[in-house]
Amino acid sequence: MAYELPVMLNCEGRLCLIIGGGKVAERKASALREAGARLRVISPLLKSARLAEWADDGSIEWKARAYREGDLNGAFLVHAATDAPDVNAKIAADADRLGILVNVASEGSSGSFTNPAVLRRGRLTVAIATSGAGPMASVTIKEQLEHQFGEEYEAYLDFLYRMRTAIKDEVELPEQRRRLLHKLYRLDILEEIRRGDNANAPWDPDRIKQWIEQNREE
Numbered sequence: 001m002a003y004e005l006p007v008m009l010n011c012e013g014r015l016c017l018i019i020g021g022g023k024v025a026e027r028k029a030s031a032l033r034e035a036g037a038r039l040r041v042i043s044p045l046l047k048s049a050r051l052a053e054w055a056d057d058g059s060i061e062w063k064a065r066a067y068r069e070g071d072l073n074g075a076f077l078v079h080a081a082t083d084a085p086d087v088n089a090k091i092a093a094d095a096d097r098l099g100i101l102v103n104v105a106s107e108g109s110s111g112s113f114t115n116p117a118v119l120r121r122g123r124l125t126v127a128i129a130t131s132g133a134g135p136m137a138s139v140t141i142k143e144q145l146e147h148q149f150g151e152e153y154e155a156y157l158d159f160l161y162r163m164r165t166a167i168k169d170e171v172e173l174p175e176q177r178r179r180l181l182h183k184l185y186r187l188d189i190l191e192e193i194r195r196g197d198n199a200n201a202p203w204d205p206d207r208i209k210q211w212i213e214q215n216r217e218e
């Protein structure tokens with residue numbers, strides 16, 4: 001078995017195409033909207049009500065026709081999400097020729113990327129893929145992880161982000177930076193957040209500065 005390479009794609013402002021306008025197209029569109037992509041859907045009709053809504057309010061562009069060669073020019077990535085496997089296969093071949101990332105809904109292994117099930121807690125992303133064992137296995141495992149990684153992780157990662165940014169801004173010496181970052185990840189802030197202490201004693205910029213001053217020397 002060859003393992004696939006997990007990556008995080010920055011789709012912000014990039015043109016992403018979805019060929020097809022059904023349930024699967026809607027799911028892929030929804031994820032790409034959250035990622036800030038510029039979205040174009042090509043499909044003779046939109047079977048998904050949400051896709052139709054987004055086309056109406058202009059948040060996605062809809063071309064009401066079947067796929068044709070040339071549609072892929074200028075795209076960052078494409079989802080082949082029609083219910084016609086031969087059309088999806090043609091899209092995959094065209095995309096490969098042009099060097100464009102392609103996902104094939106009807107036959108995952110024939111595209112250049114697949115979509116994991118995703119658990120988000122603010123800045124935390126947990127992606128689960130099963131290399132062919134099936135998307136429902138991914139979803140079940142995601143549901144198990146939801147209990148382990150509760151809502152408090154959003155506040156926790158925001159805290160880590162603010163601390164790390166402040167350390168990078170305030171501390172020049174690599175040695176001190178490293179020491180502070182090591183101490184940062186050992187702080188038991190998660191427990192503080194769970195107890196609700198964090199709301200009473202927020203880590204505002206002054207307290208962060210103070211912590212940096214107290215901990216920068218051994």
Ligand SMILES: C[C@@]1(CC(=O)O)c2cc3[nH]c(cc4nc(cc5[nH]c(cc(n2)[C@H]1CCC(=O)O)[C@@](C)(CC(=O)O)[C@@H]5CCC(=O)O)C(CC(=O)O)=C4CCC(=O)O)c(CCC(=O)O)c3CC(=O)O
Pocket residue numbers: 027028031103104105106107108109113114115116117118128129130131132133134135136137138139
């Ligand atoms: C390879 C992959 C390629 C890709 O699409 O990227 C793929 C492929 C296929 N899926 C099929 C079926 C279904 N997929 C779902 C749902 C999801 N599928 C997703 C990912 C992936 N699906 C990639 C592998 C990821 C991994 O490794 O686990 C999720 C996780 C993410 C997402 O789609 O964004 C999302 C859950 C989102 C969530 O809820 O969190 C449902 C349920 C439903 O639709 O409600 C069904 C019906 C039930 C069933 O059949 O199991 C079929 C058969 C189609 C046919 O019958 O023709 C194929 C084709 C094949 O197997 O190659």
Ligand SMILES: NC(=O)C1=CN([C@@H]2O[C@H](COP(=O)(O)OP(=O)(O)OC[C@H]3O[C@@H](n4cnc5c(N)ncnc54)[C@H](O)[C@@H]3O)[C@@H](O)[C@H]2O)C=CC1
Pocket residue numbers: 019020021022023024025042043044045046047065066067081082083084087104105106107135
């Ligand atoms: N990867 C996944 O997560 C899943 C994949 N599937 C697969 O994905 C396919 C699509 O599923 P659904 O969205 O439920 O189908 P659907 O039937 O709801 O939608 C298909 C869409 O494709 C459009 N279409 C058909 N021919 C086209 C063409 N030549 N050019 C452009 N658009 C065209 C139709 O107008 C329709 O809007 C299924 O056939 C199945 O093989 C199904 C479930 C989950």
